[in-house]
Every structure is written in C-alpha cells, then in structure tokens.
Amino acid sequence: MNIMQCTICKKPFQSLGRKICPDCLEQIDKDFITVRDYIYEHKQTNIDKVSEETEVSKQTILHLLKEGRLILDGPEGEGILTCESCKKPINSGRLCKECQGKIASKMQTNVDTRAAAASKSKEQDNFKGSAKLGKH
Numbered sequence: 001m002n003i004m005q006c007t008i009c010k011k012p013f014q015s016l017g018r019k020i021c022p023d024c025l026e027q028i029d030k031d032f033i034t035v036r037d038y039i040y041e042h043k044q045t046n047i048d049k050v051s052e053e054t055e056v057s058k059q060t061i062l063h064l065l066k067e068g069r070l071i072l073d074g075p076e077g078e079g080i081l082t083c084e085s086c087k088k089p090i091n092s093g094r095l096c097k098e099c100q101g102k103i104a105s106k107m108q109t110n111v112d113t114r115a116a117a118a119s120k121s122k123e124q125d126n127f128k129g130s131a132k133l134g135k136h
C-alpha cells in the first residue's frame with residue numbers, strides 16, 4: 001500500500017499513483033469549472049486576479065495549468081509557469097512548445113501516425129465531395 005501526502009491539503013492518503021487525495025480532486029473538478037468559465041470571459045488575466053475573483057486558491061489554479069486543463073494567456077514574456085526542460089515562461093502544461101516539439105519528434109507514436117492518416121483520408125473525402133458538387 002502506498003501512502004502519500006496530498007500536495008494540496010497535506011493530508012496522508014492511499015495513493016494509486018496520484019499526488020492528490022480524492023477529496024481535493026473532487027474540489028478541483030468543481031474549481032476547474034469556475035476558473036474555466038472566468039478565464040473564458042476574461043481572456044487576458046493573471047493568476048492573482050483569477051484567484052481573487054473566483055476564490056479558488058492559486059495552488060489549485062497552478063495545478064490545473066500544469067495539467068494542461070487550463071490555459072492562461074498572460075501578458076507577453078510573463079509566463080505563469082516555467083518549462084520543466086528549458087525554464088522558459090509558459091502559459092500551460094509542463095513544457096514549452098519548442099520542448100514539446102522536440103519530444104514529440106523523438107517519440108512518434110503509432111497513435112499519432114494513425115490520427116494523421118485518418119485526418120488525411122477525411123480531407124480527401126471532403127475534396128471528392130466538393131469535386132462532385134462542382135460537376136453538377
């Protein structure tokens with residue numbers, strides 16, 4: 001059994017590979033909706049303002065940003081998070097676009113290739129469809 005300390009409330013809990021206890025996860029899901037709606041209406045904002053207006057803790061907002069569930073468009077150069085690889089300021093996730101690109105090109109998975117192939121054939125279908133329409 002793997003007991004871990006929750007990164008949010010600091011309570012020990014039985015971890016199944018997660019760093020956050022079930023209580024906090026439930027709260028985060030609720031907070032996520034609040035914050036997401038706020039950011040949707042106030043696109044250019046900062047984490048202090050979001051936390052103040054939504055009454056969601058900064059820690060929770062940061063967690064959601066790191067998970068990539070939220071994207072906060074901070075003013076240019078003023079990243080809310082830092083890339084875990086090159087330490088450049090970023091707005092969402094754990095890595096900047098450049099580092100993400102580097103990693104993606106390193107490990108091209110079958111899923112990616114299949115997805116690309118699928119979207120390609122879809123494009124071709126669309127093209128065929130419009131060509132038919134053109135003849136009529």
Ligand SMILES: [Zn+2]
Binds near residue numbers: 007022
């Ligand atoms: Zn917790």
Ligand SMILES: [Zn+2]
Binds near residue numbers: 086098100
């Ligand atoms: Zn980077």
